[in-house]
Amino acid sequence: MTETFTVTVEPLGTELTCRADQSVLDACLRNGVWLPHACTHGTCGTCKAEVLDGEVDFGDASPYALVDSDRDDGYALMCVATPKEDIVIEGDVELEEGIEIYPVRDFTGTIAILDEAAPNVKRMVIDLDEPMDFNPGQYVQLNMPDGDDRPYSIASSPSEPSRIELHIKRSEGGAATDGWIFKDLNAGDPISLSGPYGQFFFHPAKDKPLILLGSGTGLAPLKSILRHVAELDDEGEWEHEVVLFHGVATGDDLYEHEWLSEFADDREWFTYQPAVSREEFDGRQGRVPVLLTEDFPRAGGNSAYICGNPAMVEDTMKALMQARLFPRDIYREDFFDSA
Numbered sequence: 001m002t003e004t005f006t007v008t009v010e011p012l013g014t015e016l017t018c019r020a021d022q023s024v025l026d027a028c029l030r031n032g033v034w035l036p037h038a039c040t041h042g043t044c045g046t047c048k049a050e051v052l053d054g055e056v057d058f059g060d061a062s063p064y065a066l067v068d069s070d071r072d073d074g075y076a077l078m079c080v081a082t083p084k085e086d087i088v089i090e091g092d093v094e095l096e097e098g099i100e101i102y103p104v105r106d107f108t109g110t111i112a113i114l115d116e117a118a119p120n121v122k123r124m125v126i127d128l129d130e131p132m133d134f135n136p137g138q139y140v141q142l143n144m145p146d147g148d149d150r151p152y153s154i155a156s157s158p159s160e161p162s163r164i165e166l167h168i169k170r171s172e173g174g175a176a177t178d179g180w181i182f183k184d185l186n187a188g189d190p191i192s193l194s195g196p197y198g199q200f201f202f203h204p205a206k207d208k209p210l211i212l213l214g215s216g217t218g219l220a221p222l223k224s225i226l227r228h229v230a231e232l233d234d235e236g237e238w239e240h241e242v243v244l245f246h247g248v249a250t251g252d253d254l255y256e257h258e259w260l261s262e263f264a265d266d267r268e269w270f271t272y273q274p275a276v277s278r279e280e281f282d283g284r285q286g287r288v289p290v291l292l293t294e295d296f297p298r299a300g301g302n303s304a305y306i307c308g309n310p311a312m313v314e315d316t317m318k319a320l321m322q323a324r325l326f327p328r329d330i331y332r333e334d335f336f337d338s339a
């Protein structure tokens with residue numbers, strides 16, 4: 001049997017049990033203790049925390065996300081660090097009003113729909129055997145047959161906790177996308193996953209108009225937020241404008257175009273701005289940060305949610321700040337190619 005250790009999370013002094021082969025982050029999230037995290041694979045550095053007492057195995061931490069001086073100063077990446085003995089870490093944070101912490105759990109389910117949203121994008125709808133609570137914008141990890149896992153954002157609303165929708169981009173030669181999801185899986189197949197993960201989610205306490213900015217399958221978490229906001233509107237609890245910019249390279253990459261166009265036609269508070277950057281398009285052309293600057297020379301007073309490849313997220317972040325939106329009103333999710 002695998003050895004277990006006690007992890008104490010300061011400043012609240014919360015104690016939990018972590019297996020020797022389990023990441024500290026996983027143990028915390030499964031016990032309802034919130035630690036900042038994003039990629040969960042040792043690359044982004046979001047989960048960096050100080051180990052106040054005891055020793056950890058640093059695991060597969062990227063040398064860019066955890067530099068040598070971090071290690072020397074007693075820091076580790078909690079998503080890949082495993083305990084070698086009882087440890088004390090710094091990190092327990094309180095979330096703002098209106099955000100629930102939903103402990104990570106394992107789920108099984110059946111693929112209800114697996115269809116082509118675009119030539120290189122699959123839409124997977126999974127019927128879960130048990131409902132999963134999550135905040136709009138969070139993601140799940142699909143368990144691959146080889147024991148590895150891959151993160152995908154949930155595109156559906158939390159109001160449908162037993163049926164989740166994912167958007168999966170094919171990565172040429174990728175073991176998960178090209179080899180497994182695009183070739184082996186079919187509707188009706190069983191599937192297992194864990195979740196919910198991530199800190200890119202809708203912040204209900206920010207009672208402001210929304211600017212949603214996505215590239216490629218970065219649309220997925222934004223669609224979840226959009227659906228959630230539409231439900232708030234149906235209940236008379238939403239009174240702001242929402243603009244969605246969705247940037248893709250070619251017209252073929254523009255998925256959910258019809259759904260979003262109709263969604264916008266039916267709602268006067270919602271504007272849909274598709275953007276194609278690398279070919280002629282019967283609509284607006286250009287990258288999302290450029291279109292944003294054209295439409296929002298001043299963006300103060302909004303909340304912005306950005307999701308896409310790191311270059312797009314970085315450029316959009318800069319464009320928003322140049323438009324005088326404070327960083328505290330900007331939420332970002334960098335999508336790395338999960339292959």
Ligand code: FES
Pocket residue numbers: 036037038039040041042043044045046047048065077078079080
């Ligand atoms: Fe741990 Fe990204 S490095 S969440």
